[in-house]
Amino acid sequence: MLCPQCGLSETRVIETRTSDGGKVVRRRRECPSCSHRFTTYERVEERQVLWVVKKDGRRESFDRCKLLRGLMRACEKLPVPLDVLEDAACRIEGKLRERESGEVLSMEVGDLAMDELRRINKVAYVRFASVYREFTDLSNFAAEIARLIEEREDKHDNH
Template identity: 65%
Template sequence: MRCPVCGAPETRVIETRSSDEGRVNRRRRECPECQSRFTTYERLEEKSYLWVVKKDGRRESFDRDKLIRGFQHACEKLPVALETIEAAAARIEERVRASGQGEISTTVLGEMAAEELRGINKVAYVRFASVYREFTDISSFTNEISRLLDDKEAHRNG
């Protein structure tokens, strides 16, 4: 693995961990030339393509990293670990692949992402929902927050 800082052709692995329920190897590496450290992720390349169907009908390939970036944006400045975000993205990808459909609409994908975030962090969920569901006024926010509070109260009493 080439060093991203100095470009040295060889780096050494200093730690390896399995993540994403054993589907990903996370490796901490160090460059012997400049001593910089960085992390790489190794995952099995999936053979079958997944397609995302946009609202206007266009299709693009499923991009787990794009989903992770969306989660990271929603979780910005919140106490949510990267591993939690990656696991959520992996669960969504696994669900889509298990469906056998080969494609998914952005509407369904967005609902799956919102569902994952709702279980991870309520603030992140509201942030994501406000963009995904295109909240246009304060009543949209208050309605969604009221739903969350009602769910919390139902769990407490149920």
């Protein structure tokens, strides 16, 4: 694997972990020349193209990197490790690929992303929801936050 810092082709693996139920291999690597550390992911290449149907009817192929960028943007400046978001993106993609149809609505992708973010970080969830649901004023934010507070209180009451 080429070092992204200096281009040396002989980097060494210092840690290997699996995620997403063994479907993804995450490797921490280090360059012996410049000591730069970086992470690589190995996954099976899917043969079936998964199509996402947008709100306006356009179709585009599913892009896990685009999904991950959206999750990362929602978590900017929050203490959420990248591997947690990688695992979330893998779970979302896995759920989408389990369906019989090779097409999914963009709304379904967004709903799954919101479910993951709700579990990972509530602030990231509200950020994502504000863009995804197109919040137009403070009352939309207030309603979503009130819903989260109610969920938390319900959990505490049931425990």
